[in-house]
Amino acid sequence: MLDQIDYNGFELINNLSQTISFLNPFMKFLAGSAEYLFYAAVIIYWFTRTDKNRRMIFIALLSAAIGLGISVLLGDFFYRDRPFVAHNVFQLIPHAINASFPSDHATASFAIAMSIWLYRRKEGWAWLALATAISFSRVWVGVHYPLDVISGMVNGVLCALLINYIFSKWLPAKKLFELIFKIYDKIEQSIWKKKS
Template identity: 80%
Template sequence: MDYMVFESINNLSETFSFLNPFMKFLAGGAEYLFYAAVIIYWFTRTVKNRRMIFIAVISAAVALAISMLLGDIFYRDRPFVTHQVFQLVPHAMNASFPSDHATASFAIATSIWLFRRKEGRVWLILAAAISFSRVWVGVHYPLDVICGMLNGVLCVLIVTLIFAAWLPAQKFMGTIFKIYNNIEQSIWAKKG
């Protein structure tokens, strides 16, 4: 079933080839929009944004660690290794399951959505587009991106609950913010 859905999506790259440059961008370059978002939101210097990005980064790191573990336990070859596919982007022949792109993009997008609903919707749509494009270009099966998405979203929800309800986690975040703010202030003081 997973391969049948993969094949129908991947075959779109031949039927609608005019979309291939956009899908290649989504599959390989759109992740940089998430990196830019992390930097921009952090440097807007509001407590809400910094808390959001702190949760996003911790969640993405945890989710990617889980993804690596799942990839080792449930190793699965990429589609282009075992099938004839329309592979539009080069990729190493490493574990296909789960998708790291889906994992990280959904972790960050979900974090943004929890703190900033309107903007978060846009980031969730972008994360979904990235995930879909990874199937389109032939480097992931649909189940890979679905599991990556679930991993990213669940990690954000759990990390958010931990930092909302557990006092040691709140103190840890407060300490990190205090250290960072002291460093930032000393840098600005030297420049001023």
């Protein structure tokens, strides 16, 4: 029953690539290259060198790493073929024949976007919108089912919320957080002194 609903949702979205095909180049960009905007954000926020931004990026990267680890485990335990393996689909981008469930793109993008939202609400909404667009595009181009991206979204958001909670509320984690940043600051300052 759930599989049929998921497939019907997939078919509805994937068929849009034929009925409103002028959006295909944009969807291909979102599905294949928009993740680089998240990489750029991580670098830019980190090198603005404010304490708030660095804490945010630490939470974002740790959340994404844990979320992707969970994604690998889920993919192994609940293996699901990609839509283009199991059905005739309109596949717009090439993709390896590996586990479809859950979506790594959705997991990582939502983990980072949610982490940004927790620290910078106004900008966070834009990043969450981008994560949503990336996830939707992965169905549009034929490489994921809707349930794959929804589960990736839930995984990423929950990881970001949990990691942020642990490092902001649990005293041992807060102390570890402070220690990591003190060590990093000392290393960074020594590098800048050598360069100047």
